[in-house]
Amino acid sequence: MLLASVVTCFVCSCDDDGMLLWSDEVPTTNLPRVSLTTAGQADITRKMMNAEIVVENVSGGTDYSGSVMVKGRGNVSWWAYPKKSYTFFLKEDEGLLSMEKGNTFALIANYYDATMIRNDVAMYMGREMSRLEYTPDCRYADLVLNGRYMGVYQVFETIDVAAHRVNVGDDGFILEIDGKARYDDILFYTTRIETPFNIKYPETTENSDDYIFIRDFVQQAEDALYSSDFLDGERGYRKYFDMESLVEWYLVCEITKNADAAFHTSCYLSLARGGKLRMGPLWDFDLAFGNYDAGGNVNDPLHCYFKDKGWFVRLFEDPAFVAMVKARFNDYYDGRQKIYNRIDEDSKLLASRMVWNNKVWGTLCKSSSSEDRVLSAYSEQIERLKGWIETRMNSLKEEFDRL
Numbered sequence: 015m016l017l018a019s020v021v022t023c024f025v026c027s028c029d030d031d032g033m034l035l036w037s038d039e040v041p042t043t044n045l046p047r048v049s050l051t052t053a054g055q056a057d058i059t060r061k062m063m064n065a066e067i068v069v070e071n072v073s074g075g076t077d078y079s080g081s082v083m084v085k086g087r088g089n090v091s092w093w094a095y096p097k098k099s100y101t102f103f104l105k106e107d108e109g110l111l112s113m114e115k116g117n118t119f120a121l122i123a124n125y126y127d128a129t130m131i132r133n134d135v136a137m138y139m140g141r142e143m144s145r146l147e148y149t150p151d152c153r154y155a156d157l158v159l160n161g162r163y164m165g166v167y168q169v170f171e172t173i174d175v176a177a178h179r180v181n182v183g184d185d186g187f188i189l190e191i192d193g194k195a196r197y198d199d200i201l202f203y204t205t206r207i208e209t210p211f212n213i214k215y216p217e218t219t220e221n222s223d224d225y226i227f228i229r230d231f232v233q234q235a236e237d238a239l240y241s242s243d244f245l246d247g248e249r250g251y252r253k254y255f256d257m258e259s260l261v262e263w264y265l266v267c268e269i270t271k272n273a274d275a276a277f278h279t280s281c282y283l284s285l286a287r288g289g290k291l292r293m294g295p296l297w298d299f300d301l302a303f304g305n306y307d308a309g310g311n312v313n314d315p316l317h318c319y320f321k322d323k324g325w326f327v328r329l330f331e332d333p334a335f336v337a338m339v340k341a342r343f344n345d346y347y348d349g350r351q352k353i354y355n356r357i358d359e360d361s362k363l364l365a366s367r368m369v370w371n372n373k374v375w376g377t378l379c380k381s382s383s384s385e386d387r388v389l390s391a392y393s394e395q396i397e398r399l400k401g402w403i404e405t406r407m408n409s410l411k412e413e414f415d416r417l
Contacts, residue, residue, distance in 0.1 A: 045367055046071050046111055046155040048121065048169060050084060050102070055160040058100055060086045067102060069110055069155075069169075078108055087120060089194040089279075097125035097165065097375050101172065111153040113171055114178035120170040121157060127300040128377050129395045130154075130166055130368070131360040136270050136299035138356045143346060144262040146294045148180055154364065165371035166364060173282055173295050175215050180295065182286040187228045188215040191281035191324075202229040204236045207324060209277055228285065235291050239328050251329075256290040260329060261338045263293035265346060268320045269406065272302035273312045277324030304402040315406035318413050340414050350407050354400055361396045368392050 047070040052063055065084045069077040083103040086092055091099065100121040107115040124130045133152070140149030150171040157164040173180060173188060180188055192212035195201055200218055201210040202225070211232060218224040235254030244250045267275040274280045280298035285291050306312040312319070320326050329335045369388045372378045378391040 044072060044363060045166070046077065046153060046169075047158060048155045048167070049158040050082075050100075051160055052084065058084055058086050058098070058159070060092065062103075065102070071111065078104075078110055081105065089196075091123075091125070095123065095125040097123040099123045099167075107176075111155070111169060113151045113153065113169075116171055116174060116176055116179060118172045118174055120168075120172050122152070122168040122170050122300075124166075124168060124300055125375065125377065127305055129361070129392070129399055130168075130364060130371070131357060131396075132270075132301075132303050132305060132399070133168060133170075133299050134360055135353060135356055136266065136272070136296060136302060139266050139269070139346075139353065140294075140296045143349060143352065144266055145258055145342075146262045146266075146296070147259065147292065148295050150179075150295060150297070154360075154367075156367065163370070163374060165374045166367045173214070173297060180215075180284050182215075182284050182289075186215070186286040187213065187224075187284065189228070189232070189283045189285075190214050191277050191279070191283070193279045200225065202232075204233050206236055206240065207277060209279075211283075214282075231285065232283075232291065236325070239325060244328070245332055245334075251332075254291055256292045257335065257338065259292040259294055260325075261335065261342055263296070264320060264326060264329075265339065265343055266296060267302075268318060269343075269346060269403075269410065270299055270302040271304065271306075271312065271315070271319050271406065272299050273306045273319075274298055274301055276320060281324075303399055315402050316409045318410065336417050340417060343410065343414050347407055347411050350403070353403060357396060357400055361392070365389060365392060 049068045049070070050065050052058060052065045056063065062083050062085045065082050066080070067082045068079045071077045082105075084100055087099045087101045102119055102121065104117040104119075107117050109115040110119060122133060124133060127133070134154075137149055137152055140146050141151070150173065152168045152170045155167055155169050157167040171179060175182055175184075175186065175188060182188070190212040191207065191209050192199070192201075193209045195210050195212045200213045200220060202213070203210055213225065213228060216224060231254070235251065238244060238249065238254055239251035241250070275298075281293075282295050282297055283291055283293055284295075304313045304315060311317075321330055368378065369385050372383065372388045373381050375381070378388055378395070383391075
């Protein structure tokens with residue numbers, strides 16, 4: 015069914031580059047608005063710079079305003095896509111748009127995802143369906159940068175150590191299995207994972223006490239997993255790994271078939287000293303749900319994908335792990351209507367704004383396309399996404415039932 019035509023008309027004009035300018039006469043829309051103004055209206059780069067921010071809620075009231083530091087974010091996406099993502103840093107912890115308090119947030123562009131909802135659906139699964147300890151919250155918003163309308167973005171909580179985010183204490187760790195690590199990142203390798211582990215927290219240096227501790231802990235955990243007595247309650251892998259987080263992280267990534275998470279990049283882990291290594295939080299799902307365009311079978315909704323990736327090859331040799339995966343997958347399968355409901359809620363919320371986002375970026379069809387053409391293209395993308403998930407759920411159900 016064609017999405018309802020509910021575009022809000024507003025006064026706008028274009029600058030010399032053809033970008034839409036946001037007029038003061040724009041009426042309140044159905045999305046919050048984030049307005050960023052950089053010092054001297056300079057373009058945002060990968061380096062930190064000063065800016066002013068105003069966050070307005072859906073009723074037009076000011077949710078937050080003040081000075082921030084901002085920089086561009088992303089690796090390949092920063093250079094490959096015209097619509098950029100950004101990170102901004104508040105001076106103090108604030109709960110923007112009813113999210114938990116923090117001082118660092120991301121503005122995610124979702125340029126490559128024509129539906130713009132894959133990230134949100136995955137985060138919904140993490141928060142509302144999984145048993146992961148923490149999954150980032152997010153809100154859709156219009157972004158205005160130096161007076162230019164930049165389209166629809168998501169304001170995301172970032173993966174940071176905090177009481178309401180990754181709660182590992184002041185002496186804990188956040189790691190990323192990161193195939194896109196930069197030359198100045200602090201990395202280590204294990205004997206069985208070819209992709210480096212990037213120490214995201216705390217700030218450290220190679221061969222420091224923190225560096226040696228976390229490097230050795232992860233290696234010991236991996237050695238226990240691949241040892242001959244890996245199922246032993248005292249000497250095996252469960253001494254080091256939080257089993258529930260392994261199961262939950264695996265299932266969300268398997269259901270969504272998130273190619274990035276196949277121990278390639280955006281695979282986060284955390285450790286509180288004295289505790290066990292946890293998988294998560296979830297991050298970066300714009301290329302999931304059949305949206306990966308690099309060939310191979312990644313877009314195919316059929317068959318398990320992660321069972322032979324990274325540590326999961328070995329984990330599936332543990333009958334207890336397999337039993338937990340089967341039981342928890344059945345919960346996801348039986349509750350899959352919740353996923354479709356979330357997709358419908360998101361698409362209804364975004365439909366009117368997708369017309370204007372398409373005018374700027376042309377992600378659904380030509381930027382000059384009519385409102386009806388854009389809404390039709392968007393509706394097709396939404397139905398394709400739901401169909402892909404249903405096919406995948408049924409395929410995984412058959413495979414897990416045979417284990």
